[in-house]
Amino acid sequence: MEEFSIIEKYFSSQTRQRKNNHTVLGIGDDAAIINVPAGQQLVATMDTLITGVHFPVETSPRDIAYKSLAVNVSDLVAMAATPAYFLLSLSMPAADEVFLKAFSTGLFEAADEFGIALVGGDTCKGPLSITIQASGFVTDNNYVTRSGAAIGDKIFVSGQLGAATLGLAAIQQKVNLTDVQTTHCVNALNRPEPRIDLINLLRNYASSAIDVSDGLVGDLGHILTSSEVGAIIEKSKIPAYMALHDHGLFDFALTGGDDYQILFTVADKEMTNLIDSAKQVGQELYEIGEIVKQGYVLVDQDKSIDLSMNHSTLKGFDHFVS
Numbered sequence: 001m002e003e004f005s006i007i008e009k010y011f012s013s014q015t016r017q018r019k020n021n022h023t024v025l026g027i028g029d030d031a032a033i034i035n036v037p038a039g040q041q042l043v044a045t046m047d048t049l050i051t052g053v054h055f056p057v058e059t060s061p062r063d064i065a066y067k068s069l070a071v072n073v074s075d076l077v078a079m080a081a082t083p084a085y086f087l088l089s090l091s092m093p094a095a096d097e098v099f100l101k102a103f104s105t106g107l108f109e110a111a112d113e114f115g116i117a118l119v120g121g122d123t124c125k126g127p128l129s130i131t132i133q134a135s136g137f138v139t140d141n142n143y144v145t146r147s148g149a150a151i152g153d154k155i156f157v158s159g160q161l162g163a164a165t166l167g168l169a170a171i172q173q174k175v176n177l178t179d180v181q182t183t184h185c186v187n188a189l190n191r192p193e194p195r196i197d198l199i200n201l202l203r204n205y206a207s208s209a210i211d212v213s214d215g216l217v218g219d220l221g222h223i224l225t226s227s228e229v230g231a232i233i234e235k236s237k238i239p240a241y242m243a244l245h246d247h248g249l250f251d252f253a254l255t256g257g258d259d260y261q262i263l264f265t266v267a268d269k270e271m272t273n274l275i276d277s278a279k280q281v282g283q284e285l286y287e288i289g290e291i292v293k294q295g296y297v298l299v300d301q302d303k304s305i306d307l308s309m310n311h312s313t314l315k316g317f318d319h320f321v322s
């Protein structure tokens with residue numbers, strides 16, 4: 001199957017069935033044309049997923065596509081941007097129609113769920129690798145960054161941590177889970193749900209935010225570095241996936257990646273509003289600690305564990321550190 005027929009059959013035709021307000025010109029020309037609504041700013045992000053690195057080689061093409069888009073949308077959410085459109089660069093070893101059909105299904109499942117439109121891309125032959133460039137909009141500088149955390153702010157995480165890493169351990173046969181747990185954890189790994197439901201809340205109340213892609217300790221560390229502050233977090237308040245306790249793997253909630261919850265900080269004066277508005281929409285948020293002047297500490301009952309870079313064994317995932 002040749003390149004143009006692939007693009008037409010699995011990507012272009014699907015985009016024509018979908019309506020999108022921002023796309024002036026989508027797939028088919030040398031580049032796409034997008035309308036940026038007046039008064040809004042473009043927020044751009046890109047993530048690559050490589051087979052065997054970002055997903056186990058046996059992952060289904062449908063899940064690979066879903067996850068590739070989900071992780072990009074999660075980055076937009078962390079900035080409090082509303083997802084708008086994306087470009088897909090797909091490198092694959094052969095024009096395998098079974099693969100392409102499943103991949104395209106997963107891609108558009110995710111695109112429809114997250115309200116984001118495919119407007120172009122690139123297709124080439126090579127080891128399986130998916131790069132997505134996703135963009136969203138914010139109004140009037142109403143974005144959230146990693147650098148806005150201030151002393152006294154409370155630290156929140158938007159949901160359960162550690163299930164995705166436990167799912168990976170289950171696939172690698174390093175742990176024995178019940179069937180129910182396996183399903184839950186493998187699903188958490190392969191089908192992360194970017195927290196688009198939190199965009200407004202973050203926009204209105206967060207002083208800083210990041211999505212937890214590489215592990216809580218490492219990702220909170222990024223906020224602390226960017227904001228030039230410290231933090232104290234409490235182990236008992238971290239919403240770890242329950243089965244982690246049974247397996248003595250609580251650390252997965254601290255250092256395991258791939259959960260794509262949002263970690264954010266909120267100033268004291270916004271706390272009441274935050275809690276009220278989270279309640280109104282039924283969002284459960286977990287307050288896990290507080291921003292302080294300096295240092296990075298995990299309180300575990302009567303012990304204090306130093307998480308700062310030089311001392312800690314509890315680091316986030318880094319591709320270049322083995």
Ligand code: ADP
Binds near residue numbers: 011029118121123
């Ligand atoms: P060019 O050679 O001019 O770069 P291509 O042949 O790479 O053009 O792509 C033709 C059109 O198809 C372009 O509009 C491009 O954005 C789109 N396209 C290519 N690959 C993909 C893909 N995997 N998904 C979506 N659109 C794609």
Ligand code: MG
Binds near residue numbers: 029030
């Ligand atoms: Mg071109």
